[in-house]
Amino acid sequence: MSYDIYIGNAVVKSAWTGGGEYEDEPFAEWVVEPLELPGAAPFKDDATGYGNHCHPGYHQWDQAMRSCGLHTLWFGNDPIERSGLLKSHPGITPLTPGHLAIVETAYQSYCAKHPDAKPGGCSCKACEPWQSDPDVPHDPQADFNLVRFDWMLFWMRWALANCERPAVYNH
């Protein structure tokens, strides 16, 4: 089970046509379309390339955002009265400069706590279950949270600078 998270411009995917399921009221579904930009921060270059989307497992994203100091930004403080960027799943939330500022502050704090870390994933057998070569050494500096930070910072800055309706969409 995973989130599909997109950062970019909110657009209407389907609109009320005056009949069928939404006969009695207008309806619009807002989404952020997938997009790739050359030179964008890759979330994981073997999976999503230079795209505005990532697809982390539920538990993986929960744990990673806790480690990054961004759990409240994504999930809010209250599991019942949910707030945060993932307050509805599926759902879409307007992205604000305040959200970006939270990520920038958390990034600086994370780098200060992990001064030797380098963005990347370790491919040793202990870190990467699909690794078949037992001799690949563990890389203690490789830190995938820094890849996540790079991805979030790039796309949040890009969306705020370039989009009419910057948003974070998930399904």
Ligand SMILES: [Zn+2]
């Ligand atoms: Zn490792």
